[in-house]
Amino acid sequence: MEMNYISLVWELKQDGELFQRKKHIAPLKNSRRSLSLSLSLSRRSPSRRSPSPPTSSLSRRSPSRRSLSGRDSEQQRRDPVNAALDFSHLRSSFISAGKQMAEEAVLGFLEKNEVITDSGEFAVEKGISHEEIVNVIKSLNGFRFVDAQDIKKERWQLTAEGKTYAANGSPEFQLFMAIPSEGISRVELQKKLGDSVFKIGCQQAIKNKWVEMGKSQVSKKVAHVDDNVKAMLVRINDGEALNQEDIDALKRRKLISPQIWKGYSVRKGPNYAPKRRKPATDLTRENLQRGDWKDLQFKEYNFSAKGLPAEGGYLHPLLKVRRQMQMIFLQMGFEEMPTNNYVESSFWNFDALFQPQQHPARDSHDTFFLREPSTTKTLPEDYVERVKQIHESGGHGSRGYGYDWKREEANKNLLRTHTTAVSSRMLYALAQKPFEAKKYYSVDRVFRNEAVDRTHLAEFHQIEGLICDRGLTLGDLQGVLYDFFSRLGMSKLRFKPAYNPYTEPSMEIFGYHEGFKKWVEVGNSGMFRPEMLLPMGLPEDVRVIAWGLSLERPTMILYGIDNIRDLFGHKVDLGLIKSNPICRIGLQ
Numbered sequence: 001m002e003m004n005y006i007s008l009v010w011e012l013k014q015d016g017e018l019f020q021r022k023k024h025i026a027p028l029k030n031s032r033r034s035l036s037l038s039l040s041l042s043r044r045s046p047s048r049r050s051p052s053p054p055t056s057s058l059s060r061r062s063p064s065r066r067s068l069s070g071r072d073s074e075q076q077r078r079d080p081v082n083a084a085l086d087f088s089h090l091r092s093s094f095i096s097a098g099k100q101m102a103e104e105a106v107l108g109f110l111e112k113n114e115v116i117t118d119s120g121e122f123a124v125e126k127g128i129s130h131e132e133i134v135n136v137i138k139s140l141n142g143f144r145f146v147d148a149q150d151i152k153k154e155r156w157q158l159t160a161e162g163k164t165y166a167a168n169g170s171p172e173f174q175l176f177m178a179i180p181s182e183g184i185s186r187v188e189l190q191k192k193l194g195d196s197v198f199k200i201g202c203q204q205a206i207k208n209k210w211v212e213m214g215k216s217q218v219s220k221k222v223a224h225v226d227d228n229v230k231a232m233l234v235r236i237n238d239g240e241a242l243n244q245e246d247i248d249a250l251k252r253r254k255l256i257s258p259q260i261w262k263g264y265s266v267r268k269g270p271n272y273a274p275k276r277r278k279p280a281t282d283l284t285r286e287n288l289q290r291g292d293w294k295d296l297q298f299k300e301y302n303f304s305a306k307g308l309p310a311e312g313g314y315l316h317p318l319l320k321v322r323r324q325m326q327m328i329f330l331q332m333g334f335e336e337m338p339t340n341n342y343v344e345s346s347f348w349n350f351d352a353l354f355q356p357q358q359h360p361a362r363d364s365h366d367t368f369f370l371r372e373p374s375t376t377k378t379l380p381e382d383y384v385e386r387v388k389q390i391h392e393s394g395g396h397g398s399r400g401y402g403y404d405w406k407r408e409e410a411n412k413n414l415l416r417t418h419t420t421a422v423s424s425r426m427l428y429a430l431a432q433k434p435f436e437a438k439k440y441y442s443v444d445r446v447f448r449n450e451a452v453d454r455t456h457l458a459e460f461h462q463i464e465g466l467i468c469d470r471g472l473t474l475g476d477l478q479g480v481l482y483d484f485f486s487r488l489g490m491s492k493l494r495f496k497p498a499y500n501p502y503t504e505p506s507m508e509i510f511g512y513h514e515g516f517k518k519w520v521e522v523g524n525s526g527m528f529r530p531e532m533l534l535p536m537g538l539p540e541d542v543r544v545i546a547w548g549l550s551l552e553r554p555t556m557i558l559y560g561i562d563n564i565r566d567l568f569g570h571k572v573d574l575g576l577i578k579s580n581p582i583c584r585i586g587l588q
């Protein structure tokens with residue numbers, strides 16, 4: 001995984017909660033302490049005058065340990081790196097000047113007075129915004145410096161309609177003022193005022209006996225009127241109290257609506273002190289060295305804090321497909337071959353497979369040879385002799401290659417280029433005993449000195465398989481491969497004639513990639529040549545059908561991945577692996 005570089009910008013919301021706003025790419029050192037944190041204090045508070053009600057009721061839990069905006073679990077899931085950094089200590093240790101002032105005001109007041117009866121009035125008195133005071137009260141209450149009790153008040157606020165009347169006058173007043181002393185026609189008056197003011201204005205003005213409504217004419221009944229409705233609305237807007245009768249009248253006309261205002265009454269708590277010291281979150285080496293740990297006041301533990309979700313239990317898609325393939329082979333009656341080591345001798349990797357020593361694949365441009373130890377120590381001498389013979393001059397009806405076979409070349413150690421080296425060892429071992437028909441498979445890593453691109457890696461996995469028995473044909477080979485791939489969920493296969501020094505006939509295998517609508521090569525196969533099998537000592541009528549498949553290609557097909565480097569290697573996104581939790585596989 002590449003280390004994430006993150007820098008976090010936090011913003012302080014009106015209610016005092018800190019939340020993450022932006023994430024930049026910037027170097028992040030490993031230690032939590034060296035993380036650079038920029039606190040952007042854009043305070044989006046509304047007017048200082050209007051006290052806004054607190055959003056949540058008080059809790060006895062340590063407020064600094066409460067979830068940041070309640071989004072912890074969601075954030076942890078999406079961004080475990082950030083979630084792992086707990087900034088709660090910063091929330092409490094970082095105190096803005098305003099907060100400091102508010103805190104001093106509350107604690108200072110309680111030093112001389114028994115109680116703050118109303119946080120709202122207190123805020124007005126001290127000229128501090130109510131939300132600031134509320135934040136401080138919540139925090140002090142959490143640490144039991146103070147004991148806070150909720151108080152609720154019903155207040156009235158203007159509705160949208162009420163607000164327009166407070167600004168423009170009530171409709172009845174507007175109507176009255178629009179009537180000239182000689183009167184006016186209904187039509188004209190309605191045109192002047194607009195439909196809604198006219199309609200409401202008429203109703204109210206008639207009720208107030210301000211106007212006379214004739215058939216077509218409207219005229220004033222009195223010389224002068226006062227706009228009491230507007231006056232009442234303005235008073236309510238200013239927070240003044242009205243008598244119940246007036247309130248009821250405005251309520252009936254839906255010009256005002258109730259608003260619950262919440263505040264607190266506050267007394268000293270059990271931990272009260274006129275000044276609060278910053279509570280410590282960590283006991284540091286410096287604290288111990290300086291000896292100031294004795295006076296530190298530690299933050300309470302919050303045992304109900306959610307921990308980070310435990311990581312683990314994922315399988316890489318390659319492991320899943322490998323496991324699937326192993327299961328399929330076992331179901332088809334195959335046995336697993338011991339895959340031995342990555343380091344193999346050229347003899348088992350090439351010579352035993354009748355691959356001539358001048359073959360380009362045996363060049364260091366294609367194969368990784370070992371410098372240390374550069375050669376193998378032991379090879380089965382009799383068999384080596386028979387292999388040399390078949391390469392040089394043939395036998396069993398073959399003419400061989402007719403070149404000078406060199407033991408030193410066979411001795412060279414390499415990183416095996418295919419797991420057919422596993423098969424050659426296995427078949428040789430089998431040939432040393434009375435013949436028995438067998439079905440073998442292996443899944444393991446191989447290495448090739450290749451240029452890496454979208455579909456090639458220098459290190460990948462092969463699925464090797466072979467069946468040895470009498471009377472096997474190419475049709476058996478195709479049938480087994482169809483069976484195998486369809487059990488894996490890939491039923492579209494194609495075979496293409498190919499060449500391998502060790503098989504005849506040989507076929508490349510292609511699978512259809514549903515995602516990018518293309519045929520993709522998934523392996524190679526064939527019937528092992530007599531030049532390979534007979535020097536081993538297998539009976540002449542035994543046939544061996546065999547294949548070497550890529551693990552990566554079918555995995556790419558099954559998972560819809562089109563770049564092999566997204567699947568294997570150091571650039572793989574952990575998200576790919578994390579989308580495969582073990583519990584969903586049901587393989588254990």
Ligand SMILES: N[C@@H](Cc1ccccc1)C(=O)O
Nearest residue numbers: 418420524525526546547548
């Ligand atoms: N060894 C071959 C695959 C193969 C195995 C067995 C028989 C034929 C072909 C490869 O690496 O491509």
